[in-house]
Amino acid sequence: xxxxxxxxxxxxxxxxxxxxxxxxxxxxxxxxxxxxxxxxxxxxxxxxxxxxxxxxxxxxxxxxxxxxxxxxxxxxxxxxxxxxxxxxxxxxxxxxxxxxxxxxxxxxxxxxxxxxxxxxxxxxxxxxxxxxxxxxxxxxxxxxxxxxxxxxxxxxxxxxxxxxxxxxxxxxxxxxxxxxxxxxxxxxxxxxxxxxxxxxxxxxxxxxxxxxxxxxxxxxxxxxxxxxxxxxxxxxxxxxxxxxxxxxxxxxxxxxxxxxxxxxxxxxxxxxxxxxxxxxxxxxxxxxxxxxxxxxxxxxxxxxxxxxxxxxxxxxxxxxxxxxxxxxxxxxxxxxxxxxxxxxxxxxxxxxxxxxxxxxxxxxxxxxxxxxxxxxxxxxxxxxxxxxxxxxxxxxxxxxxxxxxxxxxxxxxxxxxxxxxxxxxxxxxxxxxxxxxxxxxxxxxxxxxxxxxxxxxxxxxxxxxxxxxxxxxxxxxxxxxxxxxxxxxxxxxxxxxxxxxxxxxxxxxxxxxxxxxxxxxxxxxxxxxx
Numbered sequence: 001x002x003x004x005x006x007x008x009x010x011x012x013x014x015x016x017x018x019x020x021x022x023x024x025x026x027x028x029x030x031x032x033x034x035x036x037x038x039x040x041x042x043x044x045x046x047x048x049x050x051x052x053x054x055x056x057x058x059x060x061x062x063x064x065x066x067x068x069x070x071x072x073x074x075x076x077x078x079x080x081x082x083x084x085x086x087x088x089x090x091x092x093x094x095x096x097x098x099x100x101x102x103x104x105x106x107x108x109x110x111x112x113x114x115x116x117x118x119x120x121x122x123x124x125x126x127x128x129x130x131x132x133x134x135x136x137x138x139x140x141x142x143x144x145x146x147x148x149x150x151x152x153x154x155x156x157x158x159x160x161x162x163x164x165x166x167x168x169x170x171x172x173x174x175x176x177x178x179x180x181x182x183x184x185x186x187x188x189x190x191x192x193x194x195x196x197x198x199x200x201x202x203x204x205x206x207x208x209x210x211x212x213x214x215x216x217x218x219x220x221x222x223x224x225x226x227x228x229x230x231x232x233x234x235x236x237x238x239x240x241x242x243x244x245x246x247x248x249x250x251x252x253x254x255x256x257x258x259x260x261x262x263x264x265x266x267x268x269x270x271x272x273x274x275x276x277x278x279x280x281x282x283x284x285x286x287x288x289x290x291x292x293x294x295x296x297x298x299x300x301x302x303x304x305x306x307x308x309x310x311x312x313x314x315x316x317x318x319x320x321x322x323x324x325x326x327x328x329x330x331x332x333x334x335x336x337x338x339x340x341x342x343x344x345x346x347x348x349x350x351x352x353x354x355x356x357x358x359x360x361x362x363x364x365x366x367x368x369x370x371x372x373x374x375x376x377x378x379x380x381x382x383x384x385x386x387x388x389x390x391x392x393x394x395x396x397x398x399x400x401x402x403x404x405x406x407x408x409x410x411x412x413x414x415x416x417x418x419x420x421x422x423x424x425x426x427x428x429x430x431x432x433x434x435x436x437x438x439x440x441x442x443x444x445x446x447x448x449x450x451x452x453x454x455x456x457x458x459x460x461x462x463x464x465x466x467x468x469x470x471x472x473x474x475x476x477x478x479x480x481x482x483x484x485x486x487x488x489x490x491x492x493x494x495x496x497x498x499x500x501x502x503x504x505x506x507x508x509x510x511x512x513x514x515x516x517x518x519x520x521x522x523x524x525x526x527x528x529x530x
Contacts, residue, residue, distance in 0.1 A: 042165030046173050048218035050180035052116070052158035055211050056151045060096065060182030060505025061309060063089035063288040065192045065302045069201050074136035079102065082411030088139045089286055094404030096155070101393035103156040112157040113223050119153025120215030127209030130204045155217045161222040175317050181486055182313025189306035261390050266382045269440045271395055277338045278402040278435030279429030280345060284364065286407040287494055291348070297353045308365040310393040315369020323377055330378050331441055337370035338435040346428030349421040381444050
């Protein structure tokens with residue numbers, strides 16, 4: 001095919017290698033050519049990304065408040081009411097984490113705006129449908145799966161887009177955006193109890209659906225400044241086009257699903273320890289409010305969720321900075337956080353007053369913040385930037401299983417034992433076990449400063465604009481129009497029509513071709529002209 005291009009030199013053979021007509025005006029991000037504006041419209045993007053981050057995790061973190069009213073409304077007389085109701089929030093949380101890696105890839109392939117708008121609409125649709133559901137099992141679909149997929153499609157692009165606008169101020173922006181989850185959790189912790197009491201569960205779902213609908217307008221502000229390089233045109237009905245697109249999809253899938261990172265002992269042990277620890281991680285978020293209403297009926301358990309969110313937000317900012325000091329071992333810091341989290345979770349049943357519960361949740365929030373802010377830095381330290389996309393993708397997939405299973409098991413224990421004492425004791429054991437397993441992680445060389453959440457998802461989406469010019473994924477303007485092979489097919493067809501109009505021209509053309517071919521042994525290909 002390359003030889004054919006050279007032999008058709010005077011018929012636009014060189015134009016196929018130039019930027020194709022109809023290309024957009026976004027700037028190239030190959031190597032050092034692209035420079036983030038670090039301001040301007042980026043601050044609007046920062047605010048809307050914070051709104052998206054807060055909406056997604058605000059709803060997830062406050063499920064325990066909705067859970068109490070949900071179990072009384074749908075399955076109050078069911079002996080397994082806590083077990084069955086816990087699945088609603090667990091499926092939502094597990095689906096969100098499981099689909100995050102796919103949402104990042106989809107945003108890379110189809111566009112950040114399209115993915116995020118779809119996520120906002122799907123989350124709105126799931127919550128709106130939940131408002132009119134009369135059976136608990138249907139909430140597994142509407143609140144669990146639909147909202148979970150929608151949340152992941154909104155959350156992942158909200159972090160990826162920040163890399164298009166910020167580099168110098170990335171630490172500040174990342175802190176503001178991730179702090180949004182704490183702000184919204186605090187706000188919803190104060191708002192939802194009043195709304196549930198005055199308006200009921202149905203209108204509470206409608207209100208939350210309205211928050212998700214606003215994510216569509218947030219996504220409209222996320223104008224990508226760069227695009228993933230692609231030499232492929234839109235799919236056309238030609239053999240060349242189909243083969244090109246199939247090969248591109250196969251190579252992309254093979255690259256992302258590279259399982260070589262599982263040969264890295266440090267990553268395997270770290271992923272295993274995190275997965276084990278998270279079996280009890282989400283239990284307090286779901287069941288602590290109900291436990292408070294049982295033990296201390298005169299107090300509002302939603303305040304505990306608020307306290308946990310406050311210290312979690314502070315912990316992310318403070319310990320995210322502390323982790324950048326060279327004398328700090330990030331793995332040991334996360335290990336210590338898991339240990340304290342497990343101990344405090346096991347101490348919940350021993351709290352004899354509400355003030356003790358507040359103190360416990362404040363400590364748990366700090367541990368939560370440490371765990372979250374160190375995920376990206378540790379992953380990059382263990383596997384390096386080239387394997388970060390696979391490492392984080394598999395890690396989020398691993399997280400989905402324990403975060404889905406943990407709360408229902410705790411609910412099942414409550415249904416059969418009548419209290420959460422054993423449930424919280426059992427929930428505290430996995431983080432301690434996970435902390436012990438982390439001793440098996442080999443010593444790794446740390447990178448300074450540690451990566452942010454934005455850089456995590458930049459790697460996960462294959463759009464690692466923070467990498468140098470040697471990075472495999474070059475980012476460039478996407479062209480539109482026929483591919484190079486399709487242009488040759490079209491031009492060859494036009495030539496046949498032109499020469500078919502005159503038999504004299506056909507004869508002349510054949511003679512010229514024979515003359516050129518007879519002398520081709522003595523001339524380079526690039527001198528042959530037909």
